Amino acid sequence: MRTDVQQGPEIWLRGPVAVTGPEGPAHPGAAARRFSWVGTHGGAGVSTLATVYGGRDCGRDWPGPDDPRSVLLVARTHATGLASALHVVEVFRRGEAPPGLDLDAVVLVADAPGRLPRPLARQVKVIESVIDVYRVPWVQSWRLGDLSGTPPRETAALARLTEVRTR
Numbered sequence: 001m002r003t004d005v006q007q008g009p010e011i012w013l014r015g016p017v018a019v020t021g022p023e024g025p026a027h028p029g030a031a032a033r034r035f036s037w038v039g040t041h042g043g044a045g046v047s048t049l050a051t052v053y054g055g056r057d058c059g060r061d062w063p064g065p066d067d068p069r070s071v072l073l074v075a076r077t078h079a080t081g082l083a084s085a086l087h088v089v090e091v092f093r094r095g096e097a098p099p100g101l102d103l104d105a106v107v108l109v110a111d112a113p114g115r116l117p118r119p120l121a122r123q124v125k126v127i128e129s130v131i132d133v134y135r136v137p138w139v140q141s142w143r144l145g146d147l148s149g150t151p152p153r154e155t156a157a158l159a160r161l162t163e164v165r166t167r
Contacts, residue, residue, distance in 0.1 A: 034056070034068035034070065035055035035072050035104065035162060036058045036067045036069070036072070037049050037055055037058060037072050038059075038060070038062065038088075039059060039060045039074045040075045040084040040085045040087070041060070041075060041076070041081055041084040042060065044074040044075050045074055045076065045109040046059055046060075048109075048142055048147060049072075049074060049109070051147050052142075052151055053162040055072070062101065063101060069100050070102050071103050071104060072104055072134075073085055073105070073106045073107065074106075074107045075106065075109070076109050077116055077120060078111040078112075079119075079120060079123070081108075081111065082108075082120060085108070086127055089106065089127065089131055093130070104132070104161075105134055106127055106131055107136060108127075108134070109136045110135070110137050110138040134155065134161070136158065137152055139152055
């Protein structure tokens with residue numbers, strides 16, 4: 001068991017926190033973290049995100065033994081998508097996810113252009129209260145199959161997490 005890791009408060013889902021001294025991280029030259037993208041429902045956008053941001057496309061399956069153990073859950077911002085995302089977050093919270101998986105964040109992909117209706121925005125706030133949430137706006141070119149170019153600037157935080165450059 002590693003001794004340089006502390007578990008966060010029980011209510012947090014952010015997983016182990018590396019303990020660093022004043023000298024900084026123990027391994028500053030460590031390789032970038034790899035992720036497994038897991039959809040909480042069909043059509044969430046897992047394949048698109050894995051293509052644009054890198055990482056392993058697990059579809060709706062749990063990562064296999066050779067896949068990265070760091071999980072980014074993916075859901076659309078419609079009512080069904082948000083409910084399914086919250087359900088899978090609860091699976092992690094209850095310890096019912098496969099052992100060894102680390103839930104890093106939920107990635108919410110816009111289901112339509114424009115602002116979310118108030119009831120859906122409230123559901124997003126609930127998810128944000130327990131886990132980091134990254135939002136991906138509606139991208140018309142992605143809908144048309146054009147995944148070239150850099151991700152939209154609104155996803156800069158997600159791009160930093162996955163180490164991809166944005167526009």
